[in-house]
Amino acid sequence: KAGVTQTPRYLIKTRGQQVTLSCSPISGHRSVSWYQQTPGQGLQFLFEYFSETQRNKGNFPGRFSGRQFSNSRSEMNVSTLELGDSALYLCASRPGTGGLGYGYTFGSGTRLTIV
């Protein structure tokens, strides 16, 4: 079956703009998480959605937001972009029930560059 799909793969934006990234989870998976990966901070948790509700949130400013649709697809939005937002944004999905007996499956990520 198809894996986790993230679009676009690459994106270049200028400071002050906003951006929306998309993630389509594995069919049947109801939980979608987002992570930011930078050389300086490593992999950091942004948020997790389950059945259209944010279930957990990392320590990021309010410029970072997300949502999940009824088909489990998720989007994350970053407003007023800063140079430090340049990163690889990874989405992960899992069934969402049964605890972590099911590991996360990650997508290939969206590489966002702010100029």
Place this chain on the structure above:
Amino acid sequence: AQKVTQAQTEISVVEKEDVTLDCVYETRDTTYYLFWYKQPPSGELVFLIRRNSFDEQNEISGRYSWNFQKSTSSFNFTITASQVVDSAVYFCALSRSGFGNEKLTFGTGTRLTIIP
């Protein structure tokens, strides 16, 4: 707070050598999960193994093996007879259990280079 330490930033070995990647974690929880992920140059994080805190059995999967020791809070990963395709960044991760608590806390990763 949870923390994962991967002290080895980069490791290079010659093909067919064995290599062990170290992972030390900190948590106050009695129930938790440990993971290893592989990140090739394509960027995708590939799931390798999940272990819960109640299962200290070592595991072997082909050339891969994992040694989980609660007494030393370590979850080390060994690749036997390494191959060039094993070159990647490897991440150890820790998660709490419980609905809504399952975010992954990652280590800083170990870049493994297998020299042909």
